[in-house]
Amino acid sequence: MxxxxxxxxxxxxxxxxxxxxxxxxxxxxxxxxxxxxxxxxxxxxxxxxxxxxxxxxxxxxxxxxxxxxxxxxxxxxxxxxxxxxxxxxxxxxxxxxxxxxxxxxxxxxxxxxxxxxRMVEAWMLGDKIALKQEMNTTLTDTELGIDRPPERIADPKACIEEAIRHSQKHKTRRHRYELTIGDLYEPLGINAQIAQLVLxxxxxxxxxxxxxxxxxxxxxx
Missing domain, CATH: 3.40.50 (Rossmann fold)
Incomplete structure (x- = not known):
């Protein structure tokens, strides 16, 4: 038992x-x-x-x-x-x-x-593979502006929001989805890898x- x-x-x-x-x-x-x-x-x-x-x-x-x-x-x-x-x-x-x-x-x-x-959004940046999967983008970390250590980013929430904007503007209007950071909290809580976050x-x-x-x-x- x-x-x-x-x-x-x-x-x-x-x-x-x-x-x-x-x-x-x-x-x-x-x-x-x-x-x-x-x-x-x-x-x-x-x-x-x-x-x-x-x-x-x-x-x-x-x-x-x-x-x-x-x-x-x-x-x-x-x-x-x-x-x-x-x-x-x-x-x-x-x-x-x-x-x-x-x-x-x-x-x-x-x-x-x-x-x-600095804030919980820094942990959301801890697994960038999971983050990009949830954003449905193939852009690189550099192209998305998320190529820095998460805890050194002064405003990780704004960083994610900017990454979302970059990911969306590279898609055609037909395939564009009005993603917001609010859509990411729950799925990243489920899918971000603990092995990445402990870094x-x-x-x-x-x-x-x-x-x-x-x-x-x-x-x-």
Whole structure:
């Protein structure tokens, strides 16, 4: 009989859920394969709580997660900078500390930070083959303007939007499809290869945090 992990997530925006839901589940499934026993990862469920200051937001979500039997809660914030240093110091660490210190409430305390540098769209650029497949283009990375390391791109969302424009203008009007970046979040969450994403330092840090969550549950040593 397999053991199970139930996973929840709070994210910054609705589009983030569409991408991160698939990515988080498949990362958990990848780490589960490292365990000595069979682990089933249930669907990654959004945790619905009112958006407030980050420490209250995470605390209230951890309480709701516990009420719903969620074993691991992922917390997404974009670094919005060249590194994740300030995101951890100013947002993640204070929020996580409050959950761990407060012993008066029933809370999900197995927390996993999800902190893309600079924003979640940088992770969407992590597997450029999958990105181009979803854009249905044969243009090169250079022609699309995506030939730089994703975490060094100041505005990865704008970079993807510009790549979409390039991909569309090379098609005949008959074969042109009004693709938008909004069409890419969910399929890339499903199809981007974890093996490519772990080449990004911020994603690698997330994967290591997932391993820590498995260790906390006693599934990984």
């Amino acid at each position: 397999s053991n199970i992990i139930t996973v929840g997530i709070i994210a910054e925006g609705s589009t983030d859920y569409r991408f991160l839901g698939g990515i988080i589940r498949r990362t958990f499934e990848t780490v589960a394969m490292e365990c000595a026993t069979d682990i089933d990862v249930y669907s990654v469920d959004p945790i619905e709580v009112n958006k407030t200051a980050i420490t209250d937001y995470v605390f209230n979500a951890a309480k709701r997660a516990d009420e719903h039997g969620i074993m691991v809660m992922c917390v997404h914030v974009d670094a919005d900078a060249e590194t994740d240093k300030d995101a951890f110091a100013d947002r993640i660490n204070p929020a996580f500390d409050r959950v761990q210190i407060d012993k008066t409430a029933d809370l999900c305390r197995n927390l996993v930070p999800v902190v893309p540098v 990004l330092p911020s994603f690698k840090k997330f994967q290591e945090a997932v391993r820590d969550a498995f260790r906390e549950l006693g599934y990984l040593h």
